[in-house]
Amino acid sequence: MRKPRDFDAELKALEDKARDLKTRKVQQLGELVISTGADALTADELAGALIVLAETKDVGKKEAWAKRGAAFFRGGSRRSAPAPDRNTGGTPTQPGSAQPASGGTGAA
Template sequence: MRKPRDYDAELKALNDRARQLKDRKIQQLGELVVATGADALSIQELAGLLLASVERDDPVKTENWRKRGAAFFQRGTAKVANHTRDDTGGAATNDSGTPPSGSQAGAN
């Protein structure tokens, strides 16, 4: 005779695994924010930057971001983070290339 399956135990294991994956993703996102130096931004600036990137419908710019992100992981965080700060004067910029209002250029 076959042993009956314990669906409740399988479902609980799947839910536990899903929770672990979600927790790991959240932790990795936080580590990424710190590694890129984005933790120097205010929460509002970071949220605005992320929202602008999600709303943008420019495949060329998106591909450039993807390449830059790939380079970040291949070369290491220190080189790319320093290069990013050099490009923007150490502050986040909006679409016009100027620092967002309320930010201090060169502040770390």
Template sequence: MRKPRDFDSELKVLADKAKALKERRVRQLGELVTATGADALDAELLAGVLLDAVASKDAATREGWRKAGAAFFRGKQRKPAPRSERNSEGALPLEGGAASH
């Protein structure tokens, strides 16, 4: 006769794997923020920039961001953009998106 499956232990293993994957993703996102130099931004500014990027429907702008990101990952030294290439307000313009206070 076959041994019955222990669904509770299988669910626990899956939950543990999901938790580990979520922790890994959060850690990698933190490393990405640090590697790009965005850790120098205020948390409110960084959140606003990310919210604007998520809400952006402009395909040309999104493609520009994608290309800049791809170039960053292809780069050997992975340095943030020089100050002369950054927007004076932060890493990305907030025009038409998040309101500044």
């Protein structure tokens, strides 16, 4: 005779796995923010930039961002090549500074 399935135990195991995956995703997103240098932004600046990125429908911009992201992950050192629209003065942008939020050049 077959042993009956313990649906409660299976459901709990799936819930635990889902919670672990969500925790790992949040941790990886935080590591990504730090490794890209975006942790120098305020939470409001970062949220605003991410909202604009998520709302963008321009396929060309998204492709350019994807290429730049792929190059970032392939690169040996994460911050070695300064981006053309980044502040390369060596000091992080402080909240309330005169630098425009768009990065200055409008390039994708």
